[in-house]
Amino acid sequence: MKKICFMGECMVELRPVEPQKLNQSFAGDVYNSAVYLTRCFAHVSAAMLTAVGSDRLSNEMVTRFKQDDLDTSYVFQHQTRSTGLYLIETDETGERSFTYWRSESAAKQIMSFITQAQIDSLSDLDQFVFSGISIAIIEAGDREAFWQFLNTLKSKGVQIVFDPNYRARLWKNESEAVINFDRAFELCDVTLAGVEDLTSLYGVHTSEEVLSLCQKHDIGEIIVKDGPSSVISWFDNECLEHAITPVTNVVDTTSAGDAFNGVYLGARLSGSTISDAISLAAKAAGIVIQHPGAIVPKGLVEKAIS
Ligand code: ADP
Numbered sequence: 001m002k003k004i005c006f007m008g009e010c011m012v013e014l015r016p017v018e019p020q021k022l023n024q025s026f027a028g029d030v031y032n033s034a035v036y037l038t039r040c041f042a043h044v045s046a047a048m049l050t051a052v053g054s055d056r057l058s059n060e061m062v063t064r065f066k067q068d069d070l071d072t073s074y075v076f077q078h079q080t081r082s083t084g085l086y087l088i089e090t091d092e093t094g095e096r097s098f099t100y101w102r103s104e105s106a107a108k109q110i111m112s113f114i115t116q117a118q119i120d121s122l123s124d125l126d127q128f129v130f131s132g133i134s135i136a137i138i139e140a141g142d143r144e145a146f147w148q149f150l151n152t153l154k155s156k157g158v159q160i161v162f163d164p165n166y167r168a169r170l171w172k173n174e175s176e177a178v179i180n181f182d183r184a185f186e187l188c189d190v191t192l193a194g195v196e197d198l199t200s201l202y203g204v205h206t207s208e209e210v211l212s213l214c215q216k217h218d219i220g221e222i223i224v225k226d227g228p229s230s231v232i233s234w235f236d237n238e239c240l241e242h243a244i245t246p247v248t249n250v251v252d253t254t255s256a257g258d259a260f261n262g263v264y265l266g267a268r269l270s271g272s273t274i275s276d277a278i279s280l281a282a283k284a285a286g287i288v289i290q291h292p293g294a295i296v297p298k299g300l301v302e303k304a305i306s
Pocket of ligand 1: 196225226227228231
């Protein structure tokens with residue numbers, strides 16, 4: 001059985017459904033990817049590496065991970081901190097705004113839970129996935145330990161996958177983000193990059209510019225996403241362009257890239273070619289954006305790609 005682990009933060013999501021009433025769910029970039037991967041590729045074992053609290057909502061989050069068929073062996077429970085939380089609101093024009101309470105979340109201290117025993121047990125993974133958000137939330141003083149941890153996994157033959165999701169408010173400034181993204185690009189074997197995330201940091205505006213930025217770091221497998229525009233891939237010294245069928249009734253683009261990543265990685269771990277994996281991933285993302293929220297009802301994505 002292929003094994004993959006997603007490292008990052010899952011948060012409590014609150015969304016107004018009617019006056020004085022909030023709907024509560026769970027979401028977070030790498031968590032969303034893990035859910036879509038397990039839904040579509042039950043034969044791949046997917047784990048979450050994160051820290052939550054010991055409070056009621058944290059316990060519910062862990063229960064949800066289990067219901068999602070995720071391996072929770074690397075979900076650690078902090079004694080004093082809790083999960084991050086955000087409120088997502090939509091105004092009359094459909095514009096979304098987010099308010100976060102995550103600066104003291106348990107996940108920021110994830111490195112304090114990683115012992116040699118965990119490193120040994122993670123060394124038999126096929127792939128380890130993290131994002132720009134995963135790096136941003138790690139306490140700055142713990143980042144060096146994080147890079148060492150990744151280097152160790154890589155030296156054991158684990159493929160390192162990086163999605164450079166960029167959230168400006170999580171970084172001190174742009175140069176701090178660039179230094180860390182450069183390190184991630186230098187270390188990873190696979191990158192699943194969105195053009196928009198890299199525009200302000202690197203001044204790149206097109207998929208071709210993102211591709212050449214990633215190629216400078218000698219990354220073996222590069223996938224560049226750009227909303228409804230073609231996806232570009234680079235693998236085995238071959239550059240391919242993959243057409244996307246634009247969705248006309250877009251409801252909510254939250255987690256389009258995450259769903260794409262989960263299905264792409266699941267397909268690749270199941271032996272699909274780059275072109276087939278991108279085709280499945282784009283179908284999945286196309287379904288996700290036609291429904292509200294990060295995680296759409298079970299069955300929809302599975303049916304679309306079957
Ligand atoms: P992110 O969520 O990381 O910003 P993108 O917006 O680039 O990611 O979208 C990721 C993938 O979702 C795209 O490569 C594409 O497959 C799909 N997608 C996004 N927007 C559309 C759209 N309007 N029509 C069809 N597919 C889309």
